[in-house]
Amino acid sequence: MTGGGRGLGRAVAWRLAAEGASVVVADLNAEDLEHTVAGSPVEGAVRAVVADCARADGIQSVLDACAALGGVADALVNNAAVLSGGLVTEVTEDEIERVLRVNTMGPMLATTAFAGRLVAAGAPGSVVSIASTTAHIASLPALSTYAASKGAVLAYTRAAAVDLARYGIRINAVSPGWIRTDMTSNLGDERDAPLLRRIPMRRPADPSEVAAAVAWLLSDDSAYVTGTSVAVDGGWLAY
Numbered sequence: 001m002t003g004g005g006r007g008l009g010r011a012v013a014w015r016l017a018a019e020g021a022s023v024v025v026a027d028l029n030a031e032d033l034e035h036t037v038a039g040s041p042v043e044g045a046v047r048a049v050v051a052d053c054a055r056a057d058g059i060q061s062v063l064d065a066c067a068a069l070g071g072v073a074d075a076l077v078n079n080a081a082v083l084s085g086g087l088v089t090e091v092t093e094d095e096i097e098r099v100l101r102v103n104t105m106g107p108m109l110a111t112t113a114f115a116g117r118l119v120a121a122g123a124p125g126s127v128v129s130i131a132s133t134t135a136h137i138a139s140l141p142a143l144s145t146y147a148a149s150k151g152a153v154l155a156y157t158r159a160a161a162v163d164l165a166r167y168g169i170r171i172n173a174v175s176p177g178w179i180r181t182d183m184t185s186n187l188g189d190e191r192d193a194p195l196l197r198r199i200p201m202r203r204p205a206d207p208s209e210v211a212a213a214v215a216w217l218l219s220d221d222s223a224y225v226t227g228t229s230v231a232v233d234g235g236w237l238a239y
């Protein structure tokens, strides 16, 4: 699990731990990781690794930590991402590079490394990448860089599913709409009302509601599902 220090990543870690999984959470922020570990519903089920999940060596250190638990990791959640605001006319080269590195290259590098180890072991597995409604519709102004980074995640999910199916490895995406987390807490109240009008259920998601979809896609209950995305958005994309 990348980006497991807070927000949705933390909720997914706790959900999987409650279902009996051994979970390795990786994040840049050691202090946040401590809270994820300490709050696990099952003591000892969640372990933390401080790692940059946008870099291949960081990803390898996370997979090494999984291997140290005995056996190869059988599930990967590509959750780490950064939000980026700014009009098309304002965005800088550095910002585009930063966002694509974390939000798009990170999941691609992690999936390649994860699948490589599974193929070598002859074992099946499942990947879930967290996309966004911004991968499907513009959603909000001034989010073009972020939207592009998430759109690429969906395209990658479809194409990678084709390559990985022969090895018994599934890959899907979840597209949340608005989740109440630290990532969105600074959007400001003035954005809340217009946003809520576009969401038929008239509320943001609790992180646990998105975690439930991730858990389903990782489980054998979705054994015939690959290369697709599940929107968890209170009806936003339907409206």
Ligand SMILES: NC(=O)c1ccc[n+]([C@@H]2O[C@H](COP(=O)([O-])OP(=O)(O)OC[C@H]3O[C@@H](n4cnc5c(N)ncnc54)[C@H](O)[C@@H]3O)[C@@H](O)[C@H]2O)c1
Binding pocket: 002, 003, 004, 005, 006, 007, 008, 009, 026, 027, 028, 029, 032, 051, 052, 053, 054, 078, 079, 080, 081, 082, 102, 130, 131, 132, 133, 175, 176, 177, 178, 179, 180, 181, 182, 183, 184
């Ligand atoms: N919050 C929302 O409304 C919303 C909506 C749609 C999609 N999403 C997506 O859901 C996922 C989780 O979002 P969130 O709201 O929990 O965000 P968040 O900002 O609260 O948490 C993201 C976590 O990722 C970590 N992270 C960032 N870069 C990293 C890196 N290079 N290596 C390791 N860890 C790194 C951060 O330290 C942080 O702990 C993201 O992919 C986000 O794009 C969120």
